[in-house]
Amino acid sequence: MKTKIKKRICQTAMLMVTGCMMTGNAMAKDSNEISDGIYSWFLVQAYDDACKINGGKTDIWEHEIEGRSAEEWITETAKSYTKEYLAVEQQFEEQKMELTEEEKETIDFTVERYWNELGYGRYYAEYEITEDDFAHILENSNKMSKLYVQEREALKEEVTQKEMASYIEEHGSLVQYIAVPYTQPLDENAEESEKDAWMDTDAVYEEYKERLESGENMEDLIREVNGEKELQAAGISSSYSDICLETLFLDSNSSLSTGFKKKLKEAPEDEIVCFDDEAQYHQIIFMKKAFREDWAGIELYREELTELIAEEKFNYDVAQWSEEIEIANEDDLVGEEEAKEMFSEK
Numbered sequence: 252m253k254t255k256i257k258k259r260i261c262q263t264a265m266l267m268v269t270g271c272m273m274t275g276n277a278m279a280k281d282s283n284e285i286s287d288g289i290y291s292w293f294l295v296q297a298y299d300d301a302c303k304i305n306g307g308k309t310d311i312w313e314h315e316i317e318g319r320s321a322e323e324w325i326t327e328t329a330k331s332y333t334k335e336y337l338a339v340e341q342q343f344e345e346q347k348m349e350l351t352e353e354e355k356e357t358i359d360f361t362v363e364r365y366w367n368e369l370g371y372g373r374y375y376a377e378y379e380i381t382e383d384d385f386a387h388i389l390e391n392s393n394k395m396s397k398l399y400v401q402e403r404e405a406l407k408e409e410v411t412q413k414e415m416a417s418y419i420e421e422h423g424s425l426v427q428y429i430a431v432p433y434t435q436p437l438d439e440n441a442e443e444s445e446k447d448a449w450m451d452t453d454a455v456y457e458e459y460k461e462r463l464e465s466g467e468n469m470e471d472l473i474r475e476v477n478g479e480k481e482l483q484a485a486g487i488s489s490s491y492s493d494i495c496l497e498t499l500f501l502d503s504n505s506s507l508s509t510g511f512k513k514k515l516k517e518a519p520e521d522e523i524v525c526f527d528d529e530a531q532y533h534q535i536i537f538m539k540k541a542f543r544e545d546w547a548g549i550e551l552y553r554e555e556l557t558e559l560i561a562e563e564k565f566n567y568d569v570a571q572w573s574e575e576i577e578i579a580n581e582d583d584l585v586g587e588e589e590a591k592e593m594f595s596e597k
Contacts, residue, residue: 283337283340283341283576283577283578283579284578284579284580285333285336285337285578285580285584286384286387287379287584287585288379288380288381288383288384289333289336289380289384289387289388290329290333290584290585291375291378291379291380291384291585292375292378292380292384292385292388293329293330293332293333293336294325294326294329294378294585294590294593295375295378295380296329296332297324297325297326297328297329297332298325298590298594300328301316301321301324301325301328304316304317305321312591312595320587321591322587322588322590322591323587325587325590325594326585326586326587326590329590330578330581330584331570331573333578334573334574334576334578335569335570335573336388336391337573337576337578338569338572338573338576339391339394339395339398339569340391340394341576342398343394343397343398346398346401348394348397348398348401350390350393350394350397354393357393358386358389358390358393359386361389362382362385362386362389365385366382366385367382371385372385378593399562399565402565403561406561406564406565407557407558407561409561410556410557410560410561412544412549413544414560415549415553415556415557415560416542416544416549418556418559418560418563419499419501419542419549419556420542422501422502422503422559423499423500423501423502423542424499424500424515424516424539425497425498425499425539425540425541425542425546425548426490426497426498426499426500426515426537426538426539426540427469427470427473427490427496427497427498427537427538427540428473428489428490428498428535428536428537428538429459429472429473429476429487429488429489429490429535429536429537430487430488430489430533430534430535431452431453431455431456431459431486431487431533431534431535431536432452432485432486432487432532432533432534433452433453433532433533433534434450434451434452434453434454435449435452437449448481448484448485450481450482450485452485452486452487453534455482455485455487456534456536459472459536460525460536463523463536469523469536469538470496472489473489473490473491473496474489474491474496476488476489476491477489477491492548492551494547494548494550494551495546495547495548495551497540497546497548498548499548499549499551499552500512500515501555501559503559508528508530508531509530510526510528510529510530511526511528511530511531511535514526515537515539518537518539519539520539520540520541521538521539521540521541522538522539523536523537523538524536524537524538524539
């Protein structure tokens with residue numbers, strides 16, 4: 252189950268949503284108006300997303316984005332984000348929910364922090380987005396979070412083993428690895444205990460590479476790392492656990508470097524790959540493994556997977572429900588050529 256609507260509100264707030272309550276007759280109004288400033292916010296988000304798909308701003312107007320011209324993709328995506336914004340507003344009202352005083356104070360603090368102190372206001376002023384527009388965006392994000400919390404546990408309970416397996420196949424990689432940090436120079440004034448504990452980790456990395464090249468088994472070396480306290484004390488780690496020899500890396504894992512994610516995606520299964528992860532100051536030896544539905548390690552990730560699937564289900568439901576919404580002043584919003592001109596000047 253895929254969703255294209257991941258960045259619809261604000262990078263400074265968690266966008267947690269759920270969808271069981273958003274069914275057929277939930278709409279309170281037939282149509283809605285959106286302010287120019289809030290629509291401009293979504294245009295900026297859509298333009299940023301288009302640049303990511305395009306690989307940057309270069310020649311974006313000469314390239315198609317998912318089969319459409321860049322300007323068409325940006326304006327249509329901004330309208331989708333806008334409809335979801337309106338959908339949340341309607342549902343929050345329909346549910347007769349309210350933000351607490353504490354939540355309102357947090358929004359005020361966030362607006363002050365990002366809009367004024369960190370300079371969001373100066374940047375977004377170029378697009379005629381006001382501080383009030385930004386405050387409404389954050390309010391909407393908080394409403395989404397509250398709607399999610401209301402249904403979160405029920406959604407998670409519905410997640411099946413098969414859905415988790417499907418999610419892993421689409422969004423994850425099973426990896427056996429040994430990760431070795433770069434050798435740290437020893438301070439000339441280091442105490443004897445520090446000197447005794449110091450390890451040339453670069454040499455350890457080269458040793459493991461040579462042992463694998465000479466025919467030793469990757470899994471045996473993983474177990475060895477797990478059993479050597481001195482290696483672990485030096486920051487050397489492996490994918491070993493009491494349940495399985497593989498670690499699950501999901502594409503949502505923000506702790507992984509972009510370079511490693513790219514290398515992992517390109518790697519063939521069951522082949523040793525060596526990667527110098529300069530961003531994380533580690534040298535990594537890894538092997539990607541095929542996923543099996545009876546993989547025992549799934550238990551280690553059950554909570555994370557159920558949370559991700561619950562969110563994804565609602566992202567899908569909200570997108571479907573918001574398609575029924577009409578933007579009352581849609582004809583007055585920035586069009587394709589205006590959007591192209593808007594961002595071409597930056």
